[in-house]
Amino acid sequence: xxxxxxxxxxxxxxxxxxxxxxxxxxxxxxxxxxxxxxxxxxxxxxxxxxxxxxxxxxxxxxxxxxxxxxxxxxxxxxxxxxxxxxxxxxxxxxxxxxxxxxxxxxxxxxxxxxxxxxxxxxxxxxxxxxxxxxxxxxxxxxxxxxxxxxxxxxxxxxxxxxxxxxxxxxxxxxxxxxxxxxxxxxxxxxxxxxxxxxxxxxxxxxxxxxxxxxxxxxxxxxxxxxxxxxxxxxxxxxxxxxxxxxxxxxxxxxxxxxxxxxxxxxxxxxxxxxxxxxxxxxxxxxxxxxxxxxxxxxxxxxxxxxxxxxxxxxxxxxxxxxxxxxxxxxxxxxxxxxxxxxxxxxxxxxxxxxxxxxxxxxxxxxxxxxxxxxxxxxxxxxxxxxxxxxxxxxxxxxxxxxxxxxxxxxxxxxxxxxxxxxxxxxxxxxxxxxxxxxxxxxxxxxxxxxxxxxxxxxxxxxxxxxxxxxxxxxxxxxxxxxxxxxxxxxxxxxxxxxxxxxxxxxxxxxxxxxxxxxxxxxxxxxxxxxxxxxxxxxxxxxxxxxxxxx
Amino acid sequence: xxxxxxxxxxxxxxxxxxxxxxxxxxxxxxxxxxxxxxxxxxxxxxxxxxxxxxxxxxxxxxxxxxxxxxxxxxxxxxxxxxxxxxxxxxxxxxxxxxxxxxxxxxxxxxxxxxxxxxxxxxxxxxxxxxxxxxxxxxxxxxxxxxxxxxxxxxxxxxxxxxxxxxxxxxxxxxxxxxxxxxxxxxxxxxxxxxxxxxxxxxxxxxxxxxxxxxxxxxxxxxxxxxxxxxxxxxxxxxxxxxxxxxxxxxxxxxxxxxxxxxxxxxxxxxxxxxxxxxxxxxxxxxxxxxxxxxxxxxxxxxxxxxxxxxxxxxxxxxxxxxxxxxx
Numbered sequence: 038x039x040x041x042x043x044x045x046x047x048x049x050x051x052x053x054x055x056x057x058x059x060x061x062x063x064x065x066x067x068x069x070x071x072x073x074x075x076x077x078x079x080x081x082x083x084x085x086x087x088x089x090x091x092x093x094x095x096x097x098x099x100x101x102x103x104x105x106x107x108x109x110x111x112x113x114x115x116x117x118x119x120x121x122x123x124x125x126x127x128x129x130x131x132x133x134x135x136x137x138x139x140x141x142x143x144x145x146x147x148x149x150x151x152x153x154x155x156x157x158x159x160x161x162x163x164x165x166x167x168x169x170x171x172x173x174x175x176x177x178x179x180x181x182x183x184x185x186x187x188x189x190x191x192x193x194x195x196x197x198x199x200x201x202x203x204x205x206x207x208x209x210x211x212x213x214x215x216x217x218x219x220x221x222x223x224x225x226x227x228x229x230x231x232x233x234x235x236x237x238x239x240x241x242x243x244x245x246x247x248x249x250x251x252x253x254x255x256x257x258x259x260x261x262x263x264x265x266x267x268x269x270x271x272x273x274x275x276x277x278x279x280x281x282x283x284x285x286x287x288x289x290x291x292x293x294x295x296x297x298x299x300x301x302x303x304x305x306x307x308x309x310x311x312x313x314x315x316x317x318x319x320x321x322x323x324x325x326x327x328x329x330x331x332x333x334x335x336x337x338x339x340x341x342x343x344x345x346x347x348x349x350x351x352x353x354x355x356x357x358x359x360x361x362x363x364x365x366x367x368x369x370x371x372x373x374x375x376x377x378x379x380x381x382x383x384x385x386x387x388x389x390x391x392x393x394x395x396x397x398x399x400x401x402x403x404x405x406x407x408x409x410x411x412x413x414x415x416x417x418x419x420x421x422x423x424x425x426x427x428x429x430x431x432x433x434x435x436x437x438x439x440x441x442x443x444x445x446x447x448x449x450x451x452x453x454x455x456x457x458x459x460x461x462x463x464x465x466x467x468x469x470x471x472x473x474x475x476x477x478x479x480x481x482x483x484x485x486x487x488x489x490x491x492x493x494x495x496x497x498x499x500x501x502x503x504x505x506x507x508x509x510x511x512x513x514x515x516x517x518x519x520x521x522x523x524x525x526x527x528x529x530x531x532x533x534x535x536x537x538x539x540x541x542x543x544x545x546x547x548x549x550x551x552x553x554x555x556x557x558x559x560x561x562x563x564x565x566x567x568x569x570x571x572x573x574x575x576x577x578x579x580x581x582x583x584x585x586x587x
Numbered sequence: 588x589x590x591x592x593x594x595x596x597x598x599x600x601x602x603x604x605x606x607x608x609x610x611x612x613x614x615x616x617x618x619x620x621x622x623x624x625x626x627x628x629x630x631x632x633x634x635x636x637x638x639x640x641x642x643x644x645x646x647x648x649x650x651x652x653x654x655x656x657x658x659x660x661x662x663x664x665x666x667x668x669x670x671x672x673x674x675x676x677x678x679x680x681x682x683x684x685x686x687x688x689x690x691x692x693x694x695x696x697x698x699x700x701x702x703x704x705x706x707x708x709x710x711x712x713x714x715x716x717x718x719x720x721x722x723x724x725x726x727x728x729x730x731x732x733x734x735x736x737x738x739x740x741x742x743x744x745x746x747x748x749x750x751x752x753x754x755x756x757x758x759x760x761x762x763x764x765x766x767x768x769x770x771x772x773x774x775x776x777x778x779x780x781x782x783x784x785x786x787x788x789x790x791x792x793x794x795x796x797x798x799x800x801x802x803x804x805x806x807x808x809x810x811x812x813x814x815x816x817x818x819x820x821x822x823x824x825x826x827x828x829x830x831x832x833x834x835x836x837x838x839x840x841x842x843x844x845x846x847x848x849x850x851x852x853x854x855x856x857x858x859x860x861x862x863x864x865x866x867x868x869x870x871x872x873x874x875x876x877x878x879x880x881x882x883x884x885x886x887x888x889x890x891x892x893x894x895x896x897x898x899x900x901x902x903x904x905x906x907x908x909x910x911x912x913x914x
Binding site (some may be wrong): 265 | 639642643646647649650653654656657658660661663664676677678679680719720723724726727731733736743745746748749750752753754755756757758760761779781782783784785786812813814815817838841842844845861864865868874878881882885888889892893896897900903904905907908
């Protein structure tokens with residue numbers, strides 16, 4: 038690839054410029070990848086550094102701290118209490134008591150069973166009184182896994198709080214000056230040892246005494262100050278507490294649990310309680326899913342096929358809606374077009390009406406014997422065998438139909454968004470272009486399009502990822518149909534229009550309830566989306582500088 | 588005429604033999620050119636006008652066709668909901684016999700009123716709680732600077748890449764342990780909808796990012812603490828985003844049929860409209876019995892939501908476009 042200076046570049050003809058840009062983009066990818074890998078390396082190095090710093094801090098605080106600090110290592114909040122910060126101290130102490138109580142009474146049992154996920158399954162026992170077999174349930178693998186994860190979360194929380202408690206002591210000592218005084222005393226002793234005669238000793242003593250007295254004694258924050266700061270400089274803690282607790286329990290915990298399930302054999306036949314216990318199986322499930330050589334070929338083949346279609350779907354669904362939506366917005370905003378509001382409102386109907394109504398109804402419109410096919414057969418003599426996504430449809434008819442119907446759903450969003458952006462384009466850009474003699478088409482290509490592209494770049498990425506996980510459209514329209522016989526050998530009834538996300542859903546609700554495989558698919562979805570997102574973010578010129586807008 | 592005079596004229600004539608002609612010609616030429624120019628100009632003007640009219644007509648035609656395509660399904664569903672002669676899925680649009688049979692069946696034979704009430708309760712509660720949580724989250728991340736802010740935002744981004752559907756199994760079990768399923772599905776659903784709604788802070792944060800920082804600073808100089816800045820300065824300015832958040836979080840529960848089905852499994856009292864109506868089209872036999880009833884239900888659900896949406900459309904558009912501009 039040739040490097041041009043700016044002047045040389047401007048002299049190039051159109052196609053040459055394009056070729057140059059094109060090659061620069063693709064030559065840029067390895068560089069971006071390298072940069073990305075470096076960033077990851079730096080990220081982990083930073084984490085390592087921080088952890089090392091934490092350990093050094095713990096050690097140093099213990100060695101240099103006074104006895105109150107040292108006791109705090111074992112009784113949380115002791116330092117705060119003895120220095121008069123009653124509120125903080127009590128909170129720490131109560132937290133520690135609750136934690137120890139929980140671990141002693143319940144926690145240790147869950148943690149102890151986490152390695153095996155239960156050993157005694159349900160058994161049938163002959164009951165003489167009723168003269169029949171009754172089932173007695175013992176361990177519950179699901180509960181063991183769930184509660185041991187919760188207990189682990191609690192433990193992590195405890196360790197963080199404990200470290201926080203130590204930091205509190207270190208900071209408190211700095212504020213009231215005890216650490217500095219201690220250091221001064223030490224230095225004084227050292228100098229006294231080295232001193233020769235009494236006069237010099239007296240002089241040193243007097244000097245240090247003055248110095249020690251000069252160390253400022255600041256007051257620690259009282260409980261009242263703490264409470265007040267919660268609506269002032271610590272306001273973010275107050276505001277974030279509730280949302281973050283919710284996210285921790287209802288998003289993070291399920292994700293951790295789901296990742297762990299991928300390493301077990303949890304399914305309908307091993308539900309962990311009423312039939313069989315489930316247990317750890319290591320990387321077996323990933324092997325089944327991904328290994329073309331030794332694994333179950335049905336799974337790897339189905340996974341490959343569905344992943345390919347998912348990516349194709351995302352590309353088509355994103356770009357068709359993007360360009361058509363923009364086109365529609367430009368049409369509606371064209372000068373001289375009347376009733377702008379009416380056109381917009383008609384399109385927006387698909388956003389207003391819940392998707393389960395509109396999509397479900399449209400799915401029946403296009404179904405076999407639905408209204409659309411009936412009229413097509415009546416008026417255009419479409420053959421009876423033709424079907425959009427019925428059981429007899431071909432794979433590509435169904436896929437194209439889904440993409441086309443998705444345009445119906447997707448255009449209005451893009452239209453709204455593009456309208457907003459179009460109105461934001463400064464009018465003087467067009468005026469100066471007109472003076473320079475640009476025609477309407479040139480104005481569109483040189484001003485409108487780049488402007489919209491620049492602003493909606495990040496949106497394209499999120500919309501791409503959103504389409505990869507577009508459960509509603511596929512599930513409500515086709516439910517995955519028509520059936521893909523080859524892929525269905527793997528699990529459930531997989532269809533040609535199934536995305537990874539609907540495949541995942543079918544696994545969990547199918548006959549075998551293969552939760553472990555669903556978890557593997559979920560993790561794979563994450564890996565794919567994260568990979569795409571990272572690459573795009575690194576290759577794309579960053580348009581996300583949040584401070585620019587303030 | 589004397590000889591001398593003749594001579595002069597002849598001399599003049601010989602000196603510039605074509606002078607008179609040329610001047611006349613040139614005059615004719617220039618005026619002719621001007622006329623042509625003016626004609627051309629007029630033609631071009633006419634051309635432009637014609638072009639614009641032509642262009643606008645094309646645009647109008649496209650827009651009309653699009654409107655028909657966009658409206659057709661909704662017209663169909665309304666027409667089908669008034670069809671009395673059969674409940675089957677049929678291949679024609681206009682009913683042979685009109686009437687309110689389907690609506691009567693919807694309200695008498697199914698638990699639709701109960702589902703509607705359930706969904707209304709859920710969505711009102713969800714809207715109120717989500718508003719609080721999303722505002723807390725977005726305001727903090729947008730306007731307060733604290734340690735770990737960037738890390739928190741990155742963590743949210745990564746968490747958002749996990750497919751949410753998978754958490755269903757475990758969330759269902761947690762709700763079952765708390766006895767918030769089946770008959771008690773309503774509080775359970777409210778809890779799940781609101782608990783992790785903090786993840787959806789992006790649009791709202793984008794809005795707060797656009798408010799000038801000098802507002803905060805001025806209030807701080809005047810001695811307000813951060814809570815006062817939020818409640819007395821920022822919130823009064825945030826009407827658009829408050830309405831946007833309320834609207835989107837109100838509309839969310841109306842469309843949820845995946846998790847709601849899980850939670851209300853085995854009972855029709857805890858269902859929301861989406862689950863109840865979707866069940867009507869669950870199997871082939873069910874479609875034949877309930878197709879028109881589903882249409883009626885769809886119309887009943889869609890009308891109030893659509894009216895609400897259309898009234899607040901302005902705020903929705905602001906939210907969507909604002910979100911796009913901020914990425």
